[in-house]
Amino acid sequence: MSDKDLRAYRPNVGVVLIRPDGKVWLGRRARTPGPLNWQFPQGGVDGGETLEEAAFRELAEETGVTSAEIIGRTEGWIAYAFPADHGGSKAARGWKGQKQAWFAMRFTGEDSEIDLEAHGEVEFDAWRWVDLDSALETVVAFKRAAYEQVIAAFRPLTLSPSRPGAPPAG
Template sequence: MKIEENYRPNVAMIIVSHEYPKKKNIFIAQRNDLGDIWQFPQGGIDEGEEVLDALFREMEEEIGTAAAEIVAEYPEWISYDFPAKIAKSMKPYKGQTQRYFLVKLDKDAKIDLDTHHPEFSSYKFVDIDEVLDITAHFKKPVYESVINYFKDEGLL
């Protein structure tokens, strides 16, 4: 894996319901520490951990289930810088570099945000066109690139 220096390796997921591809609404969760900021589930890749292992571990840790299948993967690492306020608490990293996956929940998947270390207070499935209106400004360029890629591939 090629990771940019000073960027935290991370996995992120665009989650669709078990009704995909009939319904293409996307899971988005409200952070419990940043007010009205919504985002896709994501998390760090531990030292020596494989990307796919991190994907399913993070899904379980953040939304209480790993009952899902990978539909597609964004073909490259994509990075963003932390805003100054966040960067202070994330040293030595100046941002994150991520692998994105489009993931479909299994029919019997049960979302539970009351995890061991809850990161989200609420969630909903929204139309793809609503996502950028409610997400953090510093993540929008990455979200837009990944969403457009999956749209261009006919997946969203």
């Protein structure tokens, strides 16, 4: 998609939070019927904010997590369009979809840090640690192609030396 085409897409960041054992964090969207209502933290970029700042802010607002470090980032924008019947507030404001910069972050804290009510507006009502590829099974269909790109980009970062398929240490 050209830069001109992307102007109608809302700037957004996404975060894949990775534990040292390679499992990734998924949250269940609050007030969203299942089963395709699990996703990674994501959100808009505020004016004057860098993409990195937005990623850390969104992660903290949606999960309570502040113990994380950036270990990877996707190249360019990964975009998805809202379906025609999507009634969300972003579509109502004229956005065709979202263009996202994705960040892989290593979780350096403890599970007790996770607080879904850390911010006034609750985005997720449940969470779990999963294998990266399983995120495709529970994300809403219109985000699936974007998730395929994110998963392909970050898969090497989820492979610890003790896991099958991990690259050799060194």
